[in-house]
Amino acid sequence: MFDTKKVEIQWGGKTLTLETGRVARQADGAVLATLGETVVLCAVTAAKSVKEGQDFFPLTVHYQEKFSAAGRIPGGFFKRERGATERETLVSRLIDRPIRPLFPEGFYNEINAICQVLSYDGENEPDILAMVAASAALTISGVPFMGPIGAARVGYKDGEYQLNPTDAEVLEGDLDLVVAATHDAVMMVESEAKELSEEVMLGAVMFAHKASQQIIDAIIDLAEQSAKDPWELAPVEDKSAKMAKLKKAIGKDLEAAYKLTDKQARQTAVNAARTKAREAFADLKDSDPAEYLGTLKLVKKLEADIVRGAILKTGRRIDGRDTKTVRPxxxxxxxxxxxxxxxxxxxxxxxxxxxxxxxxxxxxxxxxxxxxxxxxxxxxxxxxxxxxxxxxxxxxxxxxxxxxxxxxxxxxxxxxxxxxxxxxxxxxxxxxxxxxxxxxxxxxxxxxxxxxxxxxxxxxxxxxxxxxxxxxxxxxxxxxxxxxxxxxxxxxxxxxxxxxxxxxxxxxxxxxxxxxxxxxxxxxxxxxxxxxxxxxxxxxKALSDTRTELSAHAPRIETFTIDKSKIREVIGTGGKVIREIVATTGAKVDIDDEGVIKVSSSDGAQIEAAIKWIKGLVEEAEVGKIYDGKVVNLVDFGAFVNFMGGKDGLVHVSEIKNERVEKVSDVLSEGQAVKVKVLEIDPRGKVRLSMRVVDQETGAELEDTRPARAPREGGDRGPRGDRGDRGPRREGGREGGDREGGRGPRRDRGDRGPRRERSEGGNGGGNDDGPAPDFAPAFLTGDRD
CATH class of the missing domain: 3.30.230.70 (GHMP Kinase, N-terminal domain)
Known part of the structure; x- marks a missing residue:
């Protein structure tokens, strides 16, 4: 069913295949190019006639990357390929630039060259393959194309040129250069280099030119098998007589115009010469319109001859410069x-x-x-x-x-x-x-x-x-x-x-x-x-070195790293914490999976506040260190203070001031900013804080002037010994259940054996009116520091 023609070559250590006759058979020329598992189809069609009055060559190249080629579905709402991306536009230009000069002068038939990436293996770039496919499709189409051209990408690493390097190799190397060339000369160069010398760059271009010869030979082999009959072109008209008439009419005027160094003045003079030409040949406009238009079209060629001849003959250019001088x-x-x-x-x-x-x-x-x-x-x-x-x-x-x-x-x-x-x-x-x-x-x-x-x-x-x-x-x-x-x-x-x-x-x-x-x-x-x-x-003369300071209007970015295990503490559930940091401080906060945090703002104070907050979330408190805090809750026995962003600690009432504090709310209020010192962190992570040893104005640590607590009277209490008989139990004992508010009868707990004896006057006499024994706790005696 298919009359398929195919050519295979080894190119840069990989197999390159050019095939025609199986796909897009109604196009004037269609080639399927394959390198590795990357496949590009290029189809060329040409109009069989020229629109009346057309005097330019309408060549259009379209390069399109199909997302299915990489097994992907396009993003966005429509989920399909739409307008050309920047890369597709750039590759379209890359193909257009070397092939456009290879069509003969006077050929004005419209041509479309459409290149589509059908398969992409992630290693062999499709742009070079598209250039090769377009060249091959034009060569076999029969249109008057003075090709073929070859193309190659060149990298440079460790003093060695690389043919068709991968993306990874280009990133690691010093050069990404694309060349298109005919058998005899270079047609197009596009490159990015890491400050390479002229010698290295010229060597890369020549390396690519040599490598492209294999492509050209392969395309010629394919054309010998499958090329269509070449189009017949109209014989080239001898325009020497028309040029002589035109030069006689306006030659002097154009020479004078192109000696004017000011662009606007020069354009005005050139336009005046063109108007003079139309007037000089006005008699042909009605009698021989084709001759009239043909003569006027030669004005541009006459301009080129005058300018080019003057430069080669005198070395002087349009604006009076020599060939090497740069304008002011x-x-x-x-x-x-x-x-x-x-x-x-x-x-x-x-x-x-x-x-x-x-x-x-x-x-x-x-x-x-x-x-x-x-x-x-x-x-x-x-x-x-x-x-x-x-x-x-x-x-x-x-x-x-x-x-x-x-x-x-x-x-x-x-x-x-x-x-x-x-x-x-x-x-x-x-x-x-x-x-x-x-x-x-x-x-x-x-x-x-x-x-x-x-x-x-x-x-x-x-x-x-x-x-x-x-x-x-x-x-x-x-x-x-x-x-x-x-x-x-x-x-x-x-x-x-x-x-x-x-x-x-x-x-x-x-x-x-x-x-x-x-x-x-x-x-x-x-x-x-x-x-x-x-x-x-x-x-x-304007600026020779980079400024050391950013503009006052530019955002500042501070970067630091936290332990990856602490990332969730900074982000919080559903992003609650990081949103609060951004909303409160006004700074932007960005965190990646490696724990690298970037805080940005045009206000340095906002950055500082956000960094302080984040570090407070991830850092561990240190005993003896002083922190800024905020009172978050007041209780009878002290105040809870938030410090280091996400940690709370207790300032006991005795640690608020050196003086006695009767009521915490008389001294502190919720939301109040305070400075605290970490006194102790217990094994469960509970933090005990102090305000009284920190100067609340400066944050400096103060000497602890509170006198040490005196020992209680009686000194060492020694062993408690036999406590003897403690006497009868109070009425309404636990067994009775009839005291006011009693708990009712106890459940049968079985025989618990005889109770141990307690000495007379033991602390079982809680209702006695006599003085408390010397071993009674402080809350009974009132002897509290």
Missing amino acids: IAAEVHFLPRAHGSALFTRGETQTIATTTLGTRDAEQMIDGLNGLSYQHFMLHYNFPPYSVGEVGRFGAPGRREVGHGKLAWRALHPVLPTKEEFPYTIRVTSDITESNGSSSMATVCGGSLSLMDAGVPIKRPVSGIAMGLILEGKDFAVLSDILGDEDHLGDMDFKVAGTSEGITSLQMDIKIAGITEEIMKVALAQAKDGRAHILAEMN
């Missing part, structure tokens, strides 16, 4: 008074307001993905409003570009952040682009680094970033530092490098041609290093 930089911190950290970073006509906000653990971002729930304590959000380029446009939720630029800046700053144990805060950096003329993502890196330091986040070192461009004509090329927006649009490469004084933290490359060589990358990395150093020196 202005940086200032503490730009916003209430933000925890802020910076205004301006480079030429690109500007951002970067803010850092610190929060507690409950502000972490929860991410529901194939690996289950995870929590992110560092977020970076990039916003690009239309006014930043002087335009009217959509303003609202971030698009794919904003998500991608924000993630690039996140990767650049993430390697220098402290760990959660070192700095237990949730960190959010926001970059609001207020002006843009080239590399707002690298401005975000610079502004974000300054705002982090202004907020007091102890980053390892400041991070700067720079965007590099490329003009390539045959064997001649020029690498441009700190490119303008026009140089980005008219050039061949967008090569972004961020890092510290010690090394690179992030590298991203996108190109518009069929790849670049190792030589060009080496030149770009070296030139970027000089540019980063210059930018970093300018940033240091």
